[in-house]
Amino acid sequence: MVNNKYAIALVGYGGMGHFHAQHLIPNVEDIFLYGIYDIDPAKLEEAKENGYKAFQSFDELCADPAVDIVLVATPNDYHKEYVIGALRAGKAAISEKPVTLCSADLQEMIDAAHETGKLFTVHQNRRWDKDFRIARRIFDEGLLGEVHRIESRVHGSRGIPGDWRGQKQHGGGMVLDWGVHILDQMLQMVPGKVKSVYAHMEHVTNYEVDDGFEIVLHFESGLTALLEVGTSNFINLPRWYILGENGSAVINGFKADGRMVNITNWDNRDAVPVVTAAGLTKTMAPRTKETIHESPLPEAEPDIREYYQNIVAVLRGEAEQIVRHDELMRVMKVMEAAFEADRTGQIVYLNE
């Protein structure tokens, strides 16, 4: 600690490292970014220029008694060694996501946390996304009646980034990059066990790792969750599409605009058939206004500062960590099931 504030040492001064330094850490009292280690001398130079202590090695970082928390924002395949190293040095450890590339590695990290008694958690920051919080309110508050299907999509059109994110050895690919977020969100939202996993991965611009995927989770409750990421999608489908017995909701993009449409009279099924040139349909005729009600989405104003505030509270012994080990392991096992489902071309049954 320095001046009664928890001192964070950052490992990896890349995109997410900068985001923590600029947008996340400064907004929370009781913590500050103390120093940075990066294997790139230029990044260390930049760290110094920005007023942080520049560690010449990870050992030097671990040996610094002022460091309370080690934040690991390296490529994914380095998370494990830095987290375990930090824990063994007596530090709390926060890893960027995906925490690691397989459940066996994650278990080693969890074991190290138990052995050392130190905090180990992961920056699952998208639990604080506005669109997710709105979706969760719709679900939790039963605004559509019982929900039978949730579709969660993230569509981009830049292919997969040209850096380590496209390389398998570094844990690239969209399942590990975005899948870990939207799976974590879905498992946070939907109660009960996952029964089975269907998955298909795309390789439009990258053959080494998936640059998109469709994953379907079948919950024991009967609810079906579709999780989809695309990086060659020049027109986007909605971020969320939620179907309940009494209504549907759409939430668009990061701005999280959208709407809900509820049925007010299920018994009114009479329809004027839609006549098209080639055929007619009564089933698919649109409903008349008097049997449905459109309403705006519920409000949600999540506060991402809660993430680091929780870290502080945990270190003070005042709270349990928000992002728990069992949650991390569950997401990892579902991701492994998805990889297996894609590889084998079979549906994978879980034993949660």
Place this chain on the structure above:
Amino acid sequence: MVNNKYAIALVGYGGMGHFHAQHLIPNVEDIFLYGIYDIDPAKLEEAKENGYKAFQSFDELCADPAVDIVLVATPNDYHKEYVIGALRAGKAAISEKPVTLCSADLQEMIDAAHETGKLFTVHQNRRWDKDFRIARRIFDEGLLGEVHRIESRVHGSRGIPGDWRGQKQHGGGMVLDWGVHILDQMLQMVPGKVKSVYAHMEHVTNYEVDDGFEIVLHFESGLTALLEVGTSNFINLPRWYILGENGSAVINGFKADGRMVNITNWDNRDAVPVVTAAGLTKTMAPRTKETIHESPLPEAEPDIREYYQNIVAVLRGEAEQIVRHDELMRVMKVMEAAFEADRTGQIVYLNE
């Protein structure tokens, strides 16, 4: 024949029977609706009032030498006996869709056509839907480059109709009702064999038959096709969503409006990251205008009269039938695979 026109006898004067009588048959020269048989006396009375011959029995219909073509528009489980009866009476037979409830029954119908040498075909009218024809042009003309995923959805919000369409014994359910159309369209559009079928069926308002489904076809070419029908969808997703290596297309609803967005510069991957409260993303940042080009959908003005014009040409020995037996059987086998996939919770591999 009557006055040198082919005489059609309709079996089943329900919704689709009326549609043929009012919108399809009168628009084609060389055919006319001559008579009607229905098990409901009130329908027969209506037929008489509308100027058609009212047959008191199917045998009477078959015995009438003026009848050239028997059009079967009954509930689905009656198609087989009427079609085979008509063929054996020396008539040409057209069945409404789905042609029957299983491939074994369809084979009996095909065998009867071969034995009698008479025309047997099915009214797969949605091959003439505008939205489908536009989708097919996009695909055939390579307007998006190589296509890797096609999503075909039909969303309604009335549940499943309360008549025989909700009953299993009569061939109810959305796979047989709408699935047969959108599967037929997809197999018309995408060349090559189907390797495997994933399927999940919904039962939101009906437990006896599916009132919605998601089917995924994996083609040997690598293309993935999603086919989805919902009847509890109060907000609709687009009718078609097509992803190619160089662009995406959306086609909405029966009006078939929509757009295409093509990439003009794949090499430009630089993005201004999107910073949201909780995180940032470069992969999912929207593209800047100078690297994409938006264009209207190609035109398509299909003419449903071609269906009956083809029937006339076949009867005259001047053309092959458009809706072929092998196509009908293929759709039926994919539907059976989908039912099996849903029932077993496994992906079903075909041997096309």
